Amino acid sequence: MGKRNNDLLGIILILIGVLIFLLNTDLLSGNALLILIGVGFLVIYFIRRYIWSLISGMIIIVVGVTSIIDDAFSTRIDLAGFTFLVGLGIVFLVLYFTKRIMGFVFPGFILPAVGIYTLVSSIYTGEMSWAFFFLIGLSFYGIYIAEFMKRGNSWPLIPGTILIAFSAFLYLISKDIIKASFWKVISYAWPALLIIVGIKIIYDNVKRKA
Structure with missing residues (x-):
């Protein structure tokens, strides 16, 4: 020693x-x-x-x-934020795949998604909030493929699908395909859906342990 x-x-x-x-x-x-x-x-x-x-x-x-x-790049494009978040995500992914610590898979996929959004939103000046939810939704699909698919546990697909669907609504609203009055209904409906899904997950877990 x-x-x-x-x-x-x-x-x-x-x-x-x-x-x-x-x-x-x-x-x-x-x-x-x-x-x-x-x-x-x-x-x-x-x-x-x-x-x-x-x-x-x-x-x-x-x-x-x-x-x-x-x-080196003092422009309005947020390359530094992109590099930092993606790099940090890669750090967590390396730790996840080398040490098999499950908790690292979440920041490993979510941080690069946020980093990509910071880059995209700094390049495009239009309404890009939909892209944030779309990328986070995709990150949950990545989490599912990397860790939970082999376990037969598909819970990351639930928030992933909800977030992607939500991003689609935001995109349609940004293009005036869906009017604001319809969005008002959706703004109350999607959190209610999240609550229902959460209650079902807790109920299934309690029922499984009983």
């Missing part, structure tokens, strides 16, 4: 020394150094398999890449 700790300490000292050297010689920018630090954490993970170093390394790299993009 002591030998392993000494090896890890040696690796950390080498990485710190390299970073300080590069910082003093102005060979790299602060954001590039941030990415290098993240890579250092990944090196520690591949050597010692510490999960904390894997998580830290990937998040630091995402932040560094986001900062570089934010500095």
Whole structure:
């Protein structure tokens, strides 16, 4: 155990020394150094398999890449927000597929969906709220395929389908195909449907346990 700790300490000292050297010689920018630090954490993970170093390394790299993009592209298009959310989602997906931690599958699919929406909404100036619900709905389908399909559990398809249907209504309203008066009825109907579906899920679970 002591030998392993000494090896890890040696690796950390080498990485710190390299970073300080590069910082003093102005060979790299602060954001590039941030990415290098993240890579250092990944090196520690591949050597010692510490999960904390894997998580830290990937998040630091995402932040560094986001900062570089934010500095390089100062336009109205939200590339930095897109990069950060998609990158963070990829981090969670990597952790999900490598460590099989089920809770990571949700941010793994939902965060990239939100990231794509931030990019699309910054490019197109029209009414794009429907796209948000459509992408989140698709993310639930991805969650179902990745984790729940093999279990025979289809509950993610329920919110996914509801959100996609809701996005379709929003799209039709934005194009004046459906008038606002009809939307008024829908605005009360869809939350009522969510409540009914939720009650049914709870009832089925209680009935199954009884």
